[in-house]
Amino acid sequence: MGGAGRAVRAAWRGPGRERDLVVQSLKAAGAALLAWVVAKNLLGDPMALMAPWVALVLVQATVFGSLRQAGQQCTAICAGTLCASAAQAVTGDPLGALALSVPPLMLLANWPRFGDQGVYAATTAVFTLASGTVTPSAVGHRVGQAVLGAVIGVAVNALVLPPVHLRDVRENLTALAREVGEVLHAVAAGLRDGEWDAATTTEWSRAAARLERRRDGLRSARDWSRESLRLTSGPLRGLRRGPLDAPPEAEDDRWSRVTAHVTALTRTLAVAADGDRTPAPPEEAALRTYARLLDLVGDACQTDAAERPPEPDSRRGAEMEELRGRLEESLRDHAGDGSPHTAVLGTLLLQVDNLWAELIPATPKR
Incomplete structure (x- = not known):
């Protein structure tokens, strides 16, 4: 009831x-x-x-x-x-x-x-x-x-009020952006606190799999939206309340790429947490820096979920550049020493760069 x-x-x-x-x-x-x-x-x-x-x-x-x-x-x-x-x-x-x-x-x-x-x-x-x-x-x-x-x-x-399903696309995009931000913030919290292991990374991987299911739901909603616009009269469509345009399909592609990058990131951490694998996780200082980067990218996802346009933020851009610089310096030091942390840190840096490029395109990078 x-x-x-x-x-x-x-x-x-x-x-x-x-x-x-x-x-x-x-x-x-x-x-x-x-x-x-x-x-x-x-x-x-x-x-x-x-x-x-x-x-x-x-x-x-x-x-x-x-x-x-x-x-x-x-x-x-x-x-x-x-x-x-x-x-x-x-x-x-x-x-x-x-x-x-x-x-x-x-x-x-x-x-x-x-x-x-x-x-x-x-x-x-x-x-x-x-x-x-x-x-x-x-x-x-x-x-x-x-x-x-x-x-x-x-x-x-x-x-009589022909059914037009544009709201489902918008709702799925908003939910996907919000959930990506939540996953990134959860990963960041685990890395920052240093309390993560194979069980924790398994949970992160499951969360990434849920993102993929949400992405599939977005694709289904887009197909539903296209079908609902077929054979419907424009003037009669206008009688319906609410927005009559769905977000562009390029947004679907962008968030599909973001989801793939998050999945790759959690997979890298799962490999690093597996004691039977050769790659070793980065040192705690580098992980805390990386966690702050993930927090900033997760904040950008929340901005998207709130349907606010991504405006250039000089302070955020400067902080991200500083954090990336510190990670690149750590990566060079590890590579020079032949450290086993190099492979994982380099892969993680690549994934956050990919996320940054998709979510904050207006911020100049090195």
Whole structure:
């Protein structure tokens, strides 16, 4: 009940997923009601079952999805109706017709071109035989109702507040930026305190894997956004509240690269923490310096998450240059001494440079 209450309050407060769900539900109910009235008055069907059923299920999350599924469902309904009618004509018995028609229709339901609408072929066959009216006029009537319901469902979805899913892209980008910052701050805290081992780096690696799943969610949201803009009218789109433009796709690529760099960074630390591996972790002084660098980069991620434009910050840039200089000096000293810390420190410095270049492009580097 608590979750339901929160959803109701969120829908009442303003635009969001909860309100979108309410709008789509009301549209589906309205389409079913309209289809029932039209089918009863125009087609003279006292039950008017098929038209509202089809209209109800075709108010999908995107207009393009409604149109695609309308074609799939109408084809499935026609196939089920015709197959059941033919089986009834051959066997002359509803049970025999059911046994003859449903198995091949269930096999046909698995055809990829039907999507998830293929099962309607078998259910329509069952309904056709159960109704006991398998005549040419009844078959034509039922198919006509399906087409009517499809037209009404698609029209309602396209013309009444057409669903546009741009918010999901923005929310996923914001969440990804925030979570990258959190991971970098967590790694920085562990390195600064000196309390990290193989178990700690395993947790960091898991956090990086969650970032990759969030990145996959962003890609899915982008595909959903593109589909939602297909076949939707510009003027009708303008009736919706909230931003009508999604962040540019270049942002997806940028944060995909950032996620990859964070994954590489945590993998390097995991290797360094493994006592059975040759590379050794850097000394504590270098790690504390590196932790401060990660904190600054994590702060830049939080700025992105807050959707503030990355402004040049001379103090931050100067501090980063100083920290990088100290790390480069440590790296030269390690390399000159043939220290086993050299490989790990050099790799970590490369990864933070990559993150810096992606997140703070306006700050000049050496």
